[in-house]
Amino acid sequence: MAVLVISFAATTLDTATRIQRFILMELGDAVNISILKDRYIATIIAVIPAIVLAMWNIVDPSTGASTQAGWVLWPVFGASNQMLAALTLMVLSLYFWKQKKQVLPLAIPFGFISFATLSSLIIKAVSFMENNRLLFSIDVILIMLILWMLVEGLIILIHDRNNLVEL
Template identity: 35%
Template sequence: MKYGVAIMAVMVACFAATTLDTATRLQRYVISELASSAGWQAGTNKYVATTIAVGIGMAIAVFAGDSPGKGGLMLWPLFGATNQLLAGLALMVAVFYLARRSRPVAVLAIPMGMMLLLPAWAMVFDLVNNWWPQRDYVLIGFGTLVLILQAWMVGEAVSLWRRLPEVMKEAKANGEPASTDPLATP
């Protein structure tokens, strides 16, 4: 029993460490990409972006909530919607991957639309009916920021979708193969 408890403790610690590392790394990439899009060169530096990512997490953990360490619990109501919105954005990337290779996209476009629309609607519902009446400014701020970032990503996707035939025509004119998929048959 003692060995089992020790092994489980190591597994939980490993899971927590790898999750924290992955989340920080992904947040650093997002900050770098946003900084690049906004034209802020200093934000594209990996050390600056990592400092911002860790600083935001630390500020939430220390300063949010009624006592230090309660910040993560305060943000827990955002987890479900943000998790599903992330799935919708991943499906959006997959839709563009298939479209670029002239493959059918409906099988992913329909779930993508649902995964972008329904969690956003749920978050707006929570903003209006729960967080605003309770004056929960941390959730209001983060929820609004997530919705703005989602709208930005969807706007970028709509812009690219409109240009997709032109981009594919240009690639064909430059002699690029119709599919860059290494598994495609010649």
């Protein structure tokens, strides 16, 4: 069982690093930064934040204990992960809607996940406001991003009023 867990962790880390490297290389290509086009440099830049989060010990403002930086950010990780799920469901819902296919099996989970994520972020932001400015700031940024995402989805719906009746 341990081999399976380690294998899963290793492949997940490898995949995440590759995706970050590809994004950095595409960014370097788009804005013409030649150093980012090098795959080794892009990989090093992609790995540095993970190393910092894993190795850097900081004082957790919530507890006052010394801990790894990654554990301090952990409380908002789940919400950011759920935002990706909501984004995926929103994009699929809009795509199916434009294709005039059944959309409710996607739209209902999208609405639930969006509401739950936004509620969680607001509750956490209130609790972080007093003693953890870093997580409060990250929470506020995530709240703005999910609201922006929802507005973008509404804009697409409004621009395609002909199909609104079929929803």
